[in-house]
Amino acid sequence: MSDIISKINGIEGLWKAGGCTEQQLIEAQQALGLTFPPEYSVYLREFGCIDFFATEWTGLNIKGNCNVVKATQQEQEINENFPEKMFVLENAGIDGIIITVDEEGAVFKVQFEKSEKIYDSISDYLDRCIARKE
Numbered sequence: 001m002s003d004i005i006s007k008i009n010g011i012e013g014l015w016k017a018g019g020c021t022e023q024q025l026i027e028a029q030q031a032l033g034l035t036f037p038p039e040y041s042v043y044l045r046e047f048g049c050i051d052f053f054a055t056e057w058t059g060l061n062i063k064g065n066c067n068v069v070k071a072t073q074q075e076q077e078i079n080e081n082f083p084e085k086m087f088v089l090e091n092a093g094i095d096g097i098i099i100t101v102d103e104e105g106a107v108f109k110v111q112f113e114k115s116e117k118i119y120d121s122i123s124d125y126l127d128r129c130i131a132r133k134e
Contacts, residue, residue, distance in 0.1 A: 004039050004123045005046050011130060017048035020060035028060055031069045034085045037105030039122045044068075055129045058088050065091065081113040089122065090129075099125070 008014065020028075025044055029035055036044070043050075049059030049066050058068035065071055071088040075098055083100060086108065090099040098110045099118075107119035119125040 004043055004126060007123065007126055007130070008043070008047060008050060011050075011052045012133075013052055015051040017050075017059060017061040019046050020044045020048050024060050028069050032072055032087055034087065035103050036087070037101065037103060037122070039105050040087075040089075040101060043122070053129070053133045055090065055132065057090055075110075079110075079112065081115075083108065083110060083115050086110075089125070 022045075025036070025041060028044075043057075044060050047059065048061035050057050051066075056066055058066050058071045060068060063070075065074070068087055068089075071091065072086075075088055076082045079098075083102070086100040086102050088098055089101050089107065091097075092099060096111050100108045100110050100115075101122060102108065105121050106117055107122060107125040109116050109118050119128070
């Protein structure tokens with residue numbers, strides 16, 4: 001789990017909101033009716049929310065569309081096919097593509113009614129996001 005922390009800490013020009021509390025984490029999970037995978041929980045506790053290069057990940061300790069609860073609830077409202085027990089990690093901002101994560105930590109590309117698994121873990125997806133700079 002600490003692998004994701006060290007990877008994120010190594011990102012040049014990283015912006016972070018600041019880690020969340022255990023109470024914030026519990027309330028977010030209750031609001032969404034799901035359990036965050038351990039990797040995402042560690043990320044939230046350490047960073048809250050991050051922004052780097054052309055990447056904005058959802059999280060806590062932030063208002064607006066980067067707040068994981070708001071982003072997920074918004075997608076659930078506008079997309080009746082939004083997968084259950086998933087939350088928004090990133091809005092790609094292109095062609096309705098939303099990057100989501102399930103309770104086991106697998107990463108999916110959701111585009112309207114289509115959902116496709118693209119990575120086994122958030123850490124694997126992070127590698128792809130970091131590579132965008134190159």
